[in-house]
Amino acid sequence: MEKSWKSALSKVCEIYFQSNTKIDWILVGSVGSVLQGCKMEPGDIDIYVKHIEGVSQFAELLNEFSLPTISENRHVNDWLSSKEEPVFNQTFPSGFTWTKGRWIINGFNVEVVHISNSAGIPDSLTGDGIWEGGQYIWSHFKNVRIGEYTIPTVPLEIQLESNLRRQRQDRIKSILYTIIHNGYDEKLIKKALSSHNLSYFYSEVGLPS
Numbered sequence: 001m002e003k004s005w006k007s008a009l010s011k012v013c014e015i016y017f018q019s020n021t022k023i024d025w026i027l028v029g030s031v032g033s034v035l036q037g038c039k040m041e042p043g044d045i046d047i048y049v050k051h052i053e054g055v056s057q058f059a060e061l062l063n064e065f066s067l068p069t070i071s072e073n074r075h076v077n078d079w080l081s082s083k084e085e086p087v088f089n090q091t092f093p094s095g096f097t098w099t100k101g102r103w104i105i106n107g108f109n110v111e112v113v114h115i116s117n118s119a120g121i122p123d124s125l126t127g128d129g130i131w132e133g134g135q136y137i138w139s140h141f142k143n144v145r146i147g148e149y150t151i152p153t154v155p156l157e158i159q160l161e162s163n164l165r166r167q168r169q170d171r172i173k174s175i176l177y178t179i180i181h182n183g184y185d186e187k188l189i190k191k192a193l194s195s196h197n198l199s200y201f202y203s204e205v206g207l208p209s
Contacts (some may be wrong), residue, residue, distance in 0.1 A: 005031055005042045006146065008108035012045070013149040015061050023057050024050035025112075025152070026141055028132055030171065032153035035144040037182055038174045044109035050138055051114065055099050058112040059086035065103040065110075080104065095119040122194070129194035132162035140188060157184055157192040164197045176204055 009031060016023070027035070029046035049055055059066070059081055067082035079088050081101045091097040096119035101112045115133050123134030130136045132154050141152035156179050163171040193201055 004106055004108040005034075005045060007106040008110055009045055010147055010149070011105055012047075012062070012110060013146065013151060016058075017149060019061055021057055021061060023054045024138070025054060025058075026050075026137060027144070027151055027153040028137075028159075032144070033156065033159055033171065033175060033178075035146060035153060036142070036156050037178045038156070038171075040171060040174055044111060047110070047112045048133060048137070049112060049114045052099055052116060055087050055101050055112055055114050059101040062101070062103050062105070062110070062112075065105050091117070092119070096121075125191045127195050129161040129165075129197060130158045130192045132158055136191075140192075155185070155188065155192075157188045160189075160201070161192050161194065161197055164193075164200070176201075180205055 009027075026048050027046070028048050029044070030038075030040045030042040031045050034040050034042060047058070049058065062081070063083065063086070065081075066086060067080050070082050070085045071078075071080045073079055079102060081087070081103055087099055087101055089097070089099050095117050097115070097117035099114045099116065103110050118131070118134060121131050121134070122128035123131040123136065125136060130140070137154050137158060140155060140158060142155040143150050144153050156175050160172065160175045160179070163175060189201065190198065
């Protein structure tokens with residue numbers, strides 16, 4: 001049986017591309033990793049939109065999957081979009097602010113997110129590393145295929161930095177294995193990784209730092 005994340009992402013792509021709606025969006029997280037050759041078990045589908053109105057646009061497109069009434073569970077990880085409340089806004093004590101829509105499509109969680117305040121999370125082309133939710137992903141995307149659709153995703157070089165920050169050892173191992181065996185963009189890896197993580201990467205691939 002086809003994995004449910006593939007079915008869910010294919011449905012999102014089908015609805016989006018048939019709508020002729022133009023939204024700046026990019027696939028992030030584990031599904032993006034798998035589509036670039038990594039072996040992982042995705043927990044959900046994560047889509048970032050460049051502009052805040054993109055969340056509402058996706059909510060309109062995915063309205064058929066919204067709950068009929070407001071989600072009773074108000075915890076951000078359990079809340080679901082409804083026809084009455086398609087979008088959820090949240091600001092954390094640090095100042096980090098996001099706007100999101102969340103649906104269950106073909107049995108799989110799908111989230112569409114816009115981040116309007118990163119609260120100082122390091123995001124730089126010169127030493128601090130590129131953050132997977134930051135401003136530089138939009139000019140460093142990689143196109144991937146799922147079925148008949150071509151969609152932009154965050155490249156593994158940037159995903160490696162994000163997972164090193166989060167100390168996700170399982171994902172770090174899978175991403176490292178994939179880019180070592182399939183090749184990587186040397187210029188991008190130098191931008192994507194922080195100085196510390198770049199030294200670690202060079203040690204893993206057997207190159208002098």
